[in-house]
Amino acid sequence: MPPDALLSPTPHMRGVDQMYFFALDLTQTTIDGLLFGSTYALVAIGFTLIWGLLRILNLAHGVTVMVGMFAGMLSASILGLPFYVGILIAMSSGAFIGFLIDRICYRPLRNAHELVPMIATLGFWILIEEVFIKIYSHFWFRDYVPFANPFDGIGIDIGEIRLRTDYLVTLAVAALLVVALYFLIYRTRLGLAMRMIAEDHDIGNLMGVPVGKVLTIAFLLSAAYGGAAGYLLGMTANLAGPYAGSQAVVKGLFSMILGGAGSIPGAIVGGLTLGVLELQSSFLFSFAYRDAIVMLALFIVLIVRPQGLAGKRMADRI
Amino acid sequence: MLEVVGLSKAFGGLVAVGGVDLSVPQGALFGIIGPNGSGKTTLFNMLTGFLEPSSGEIRFEGLNVRGLSPEHIVRAGIARTFQVVRFHKESTVRETVWAAQSLHLGLGGLFRGIGSPSQKDLAGEVDRILEKTWLKPHADRLARELPFGLVRQLEIARALATRPKILLMDEPASGMNPSETHQLTEDLRRLREDGLTVVLIEHDIEMVMGLCDRIAVLNFGRKIAEGTADQVKNDPDVIAAYLGTKKKRAHA
Numbered sequence: 001m002p003p004d005a006l007l008s009p010t011p012h013m014r015g016v017d018q019m020y021f022f023a024l025d026l027t028q029t030t031i032d033g034l035l036f037g038s039t040y041a042l043v044a045i046g047f048t049l050i051w052g053l054l055r056i057l058n059l060a061h062g063v064t065v066m067v068g069m070f071a072g073m074l075s076a077s078i079l080g081l082p083f084y085v086g087i088l089i090a091m092s093s094g095a096f097i098g099f100l101i102d103r104i105c106y107r108p109l110r111n112a113h114e115l116v117p118m119i120a121t122l123g124f125w126i127l128i129e130e131v132f133i134k135i136y137s138h139f140w141f142r143d144y145v146p147f148a149n150p151f152d153g154i155g156i157d158i159g160e161i162r163l164r165t166d167y168l169v170t171l172a173v174a175a176l177l178v179v180a181l182y183f184l185i186y187r188t189r190l191g192l193a194m195r196m197i198a199e200d201h202d203i204g205n206l207m208g209v210p211v212g213k214v215l216t217i218a219f220l221l222s223a224a225y226g227g228a229a230g231y232l233l234g235m236t237a238n239l240a241g242p243y244a245g246s247q248a249v250v251k252g253l254f255s256m257i258l259g260g261a262g263s264i265p266g267a268i269v270g271g272l273t274l275g276v277l278e279l280q281s282s283f284l285f286s287f288a289y290r291d292a293i294v295m296l297a298l299f300i301v302l303i304v305r306p307q308g309l310a311g312k313r314m315a316d317r318i
Numbered sequence: 319m320l321e322v323v324g325l326s327k328a329f330g331g332l333v334a335v336g337g338v339d340l341s342v343p344q345g346a347l348f349g350i351i352g353p354n355g356s357g358k359t360t361l362f363n364m365l366t367g368f369l370e371p372s373s374g375e376i377r378f379e380g381l382n383v384r385g386l387s388p389e390h391i392v393r394a395g396i397a398r399t400f401q402v403v404r405f406h407k408e409s410t411v412r413e414t415v416w417a418a419q420s421l422h423l424g425l426g427g428l429f430r431g432i433g434s435p436s437q438k439d440l441a442g443e444v445d446r447i448l449e450k451t452w453l454k455p456h457a458d459r460l461a462r463e464l465p466f467g468l469v470r471q472l473e474i475a476r477a478l479a480t481r482p483k484i485l486l487m488d489e490p491a492s493g494m495n496p497s498e499t500h501q502l503t504e505d506l507r508r509l510r511e512d513g514l515t516v517v518l519i520e521h522d523i524e525m526v527m528g529l530c531d532r533i534a535v536l537n538f539g540r541k542i543a544e545g546t547a548d549q550v551k552n553d554p555d556v557i558a559a560y561l562g563t564k565k566k567r568a569h570a
Contacts, residue, residue, distance in 0.1 A: 207420065
């Protein structure tokens, strides 16, 4: 057997060992994908919150991810702050952007046609990203800056499978945030108000629910989750880049639609599925085809299940 | 309590409500009747902030409430129910009433748990309201599972949870059978005894005549009569509007 056949992960080889290693790699990639996919789920939850409450596609959501990532990078790499402080800083910076989105893109335009706030978020996204890139290129000359990852290179080995610590931490943070969100939505008056507003704004008004305040809180929350996702994305990649926001918009929307637009379980399922799809297509085919394969998968899913993987059928919703 | 002066609403060239004056005293059971398209619902929509009036004044307890948002009008103490019932289908009866209490809590209250011990008084109020509106046995059912008659009660419960001083009801008896209508009449009387002022728009003239102590009649957006049931019943303009003179019928 030629020596390079042993190294190649492709399945069309003979021999039990090769099959064993291939199966192992496949499992490893799936696990990594699920763990890493939780960052996409967080981004998708941010989109879903605003979509569910306002039927607005908040295209500026990527800005919160980018700002969270750079706030995280500064606190981790420059200031050397511990992980839990960094993520709180990232979330607060994200939330600040959420506040701006509410005040600039939504509030003044809430009585306009439903497309208008969406276009405003598009403008906000482009404006902030361009300005940021100008500032960024003033300080750094490469496309990426290193993000100090406190969990770099460590992991837990279970047999031949390795669970990277930074991925486990990512999943833990994402899971904590999801549980907190469920608690908020189903156990507090704020959540009750959100559910009411999601169904019908007028009745929310009629019941004296402070709709404007609740929506501001929703923007803050959605953006804080975006900020957390930014920190985790930067940490796991060991890099922070000014285009992270744009990438996050694509991945987040992708997860949201893949899972089923408008539902939080859909955002989670979509995010995790996207994580697995991306890593598997890089592993089985090539990194160069990753996005094309993922798009193809979305296309097939939407043909078979237009409501998304975990979405309700339209008929059930009406 | 509620004073309306020269209230008008025009949609383009169509005058839906033209210069209506109303004065609803404290504790009244006030009825507004009129044929289809006479502007009753438009009037309500203006009173509750869902529509901006073209001209005129709305005063509630001496305060100008014209131009306030629906949320602020509810906070001022004016609650309403809809002709075509609108409710949150995916929430339970109790949740709906809980949510309608939000305005009694500040922003901090929003971060409290539902049913937390610090809100015992609110929980007690929910029970009282559900009792009053016959919804107690159905408290934990989803709103969309309720039969029609109880959905109406849910609307009333939701309105009561905002602690209104005045309740505006848009055709509460529409779609009800006679025994349900009778029950509703009894319920409204009891609400009035509890100190609530009620204004209702109705199609069911019998019901309004039997229930309300003061009745205003609208036709083509104008008030053509106001008075007690007997006064209104014998008013020639009212008879003409409802039965139609030959001339008016050709016009319609």
